[in-house]
Amino acid sequence: MTLPASQVEHQADSERKAGVIGNCPDPAGLLRHEPKLRLDLLERMHDTSVLSAAQFGRDVLCELMKLAAYLQLKRFPVMHALEDKIMAAAFFEPSTRTRLSFESAMLHLGGRTISVADAKTTGVAKGESLRDIGQMFNSYADVVAVRHTEQSAIDELCEYLRIPLLNGGNGSDEHPTQALADWYALLKWRPEIAYGEIPEQFRLNIGIIGTPGNMRTVKSFLMLALLFPENISHITIFSEMADPLGEEIRELTNASPIGIDFSQNLKQSLEYLDVIYMNAIAYLGDGYRFFGDAFSLDKDSKLKPDTVILHPLARGEELDTSLDNTQHNLYFNQADGAVWIRQALLLAIFGRVGDIVPAEYLA
Ligand code: CP
Numbered sequence: 614m615t616l617p618a619s620q621v622e623h624q625a626d627s628e629r630k631a632g633v634i635g636n637c638p639d640p641a642g643l644l645r646h647e648p649k650l651r652l653d654l655l656e657r658m659h660d661t662s663v664l665s666a667a668q669f670g671r672d673v674l675c676e677l678m679k680l681a682a683y684l685q686l687k688r689f690p691v692m693h694a695l696e697d698k699i700m701a702a703a704f705f706e707p708s709t710r711t712r713l714s715f716e717s718a719m720l721h722l723g724g725r726t727i728s729v730a731d732a733k734t735t736g737v738a739k740g741e742s743l744r745d746i747g748q749m750f751n752s753y754a755d756v757v758a759v760r761h762t763e764q765s766a767i768d769e770l771c772e773y774l775r776i777p778l779l780n781g782g783n784g785s786d787e788h789p790t791q792a793l794a795d796w797y798a799l800l801k802w803r804p805e806i807a808y809g810e811i812p813e814q815f816r817l818n819i820g821i822i823g824t825p826g827n828m829r830t831v832k833s834f835l836m837l838a839l840l841f842p843e844n845i846s847h848i849t850i851f852s853e854m855a856d857p858l859g860e861e862i863r864e865l866t867n868a869s870p871i872g873i874d875f876s877q878n879l880k881q882s883l884e885y886l887d888v889i890y891m892n893a894i895a896y897l898g899d900g901y902r903f904f905g906d907a908f909s910l911d912k913d914s915k916l917k918p919d920t921v922i923l924h925p926l927a928r929g930e931e932l933d934t935s936l937d938n939t940q941h942n943l944y945f946n947q948a949d950g951a952v953w954i955r956q957a958l959l960l961a962i963f964g965r966v967g968d969i970v971p972a973e974y975l976a
Pocket of ligand 1: 902
């Protein structure tokens with residue numbers, strides 16, 4: 614099954630409309646290798662909470678990416694897919710992208726949303742427990758996307774929760790659906806990371822600026838990177854901390870064949886990095902801290918011509934706006950794609966993929 618060129622044009626049109634600048638890889642690339650969707654794999658997500666990037670195997674992850682690509686190409690009619698469903702977006706910590714892209718995804722699918730954008734507007738301000746708030750979500754919604762400053766918040770909410778929970782960032786722990794958006798952008802850019810064997814000399818060198826041990830986006834991104842050992846040659850962590858990994862991540866990286874090393878010299882490493890994932894802000898319980906701002910990039914940085922930069926945003930001085938209009942900028946596409954991958958996730962969690970995907974697209 615091949616995709617007609619008109620779809621590619623459609624996609625380019627929709628991204629122009631969305632005002633996405635920088636590198637905009639064609640989602641159709643993700644569909645060339647194995648175009649048919651594996652419903653049996655997507656059904657594994659039915660009624661499932663998304664708490665950690667570690668819960669994704671490569672097979673389910675790749676099916677979600679393919680489904681997102683079809684949605685981005687507007688291949689299937691979805692406007693009524695979730696019209697009987699309500700999503701609560703409960704954000705007890707500020708967010709631009711995660712809350713709005715979850716809400717946008719739900720609205721694209723015909724669903725409805727109720728929202729907490731500020732903890733001070735909930736019973737938390739009066740001392741209400743998260744356990745009791747979780748009980749309320751059962752009555753008011755069919756799924757809940759949550760962000761909280763505390764790592765423990767997810768466990769507390771889950772104590773009474775009977776609907777799926779989507780972790781939109783819990784303290785310094787994890788941000789698994791951000792990692793899905795990160796890898797959706799990367800796999801559109803280089804589908805062969807998931808679907809081919811890249812010759813040894815061309816395997817990817819990934820640089821991560823930040824500390825996986827206490828930055829949730831960096832941690833979840835790295836966890837998914839470990840799913841592609843045959844096509845990632847090396848991951849270099851750029852951090853000023855003595856132990857940027859922490860025990861949990863060290864155990865995972867020790868068990869992986871991907872070489873992991875550490876550096877404080879970003880400039881010297883730029884000549885071999887194919888992908889740079891950067892972030893500087895972390896919320897650590899009592900406030901925001903800046904970890905990666907010692908390492909910055911701008912249009913004069915000596916990047917390889919085809920190096921791409923990912924950043925979950927919001928950015929600080931570490932990522933200069935002079936890179937925005939270059940092909941190194943995959944970070945706006947990464948944010949744009951979050952709407953499509955979150956649609957794919959919601960459809961899978963509600964068990965509705967089979968309702969919207971015509972039989973000819975199913976394996
Ligand atoms: N990427 C991300 O988590 O952004 P927000 O903080 O704006 O949700």
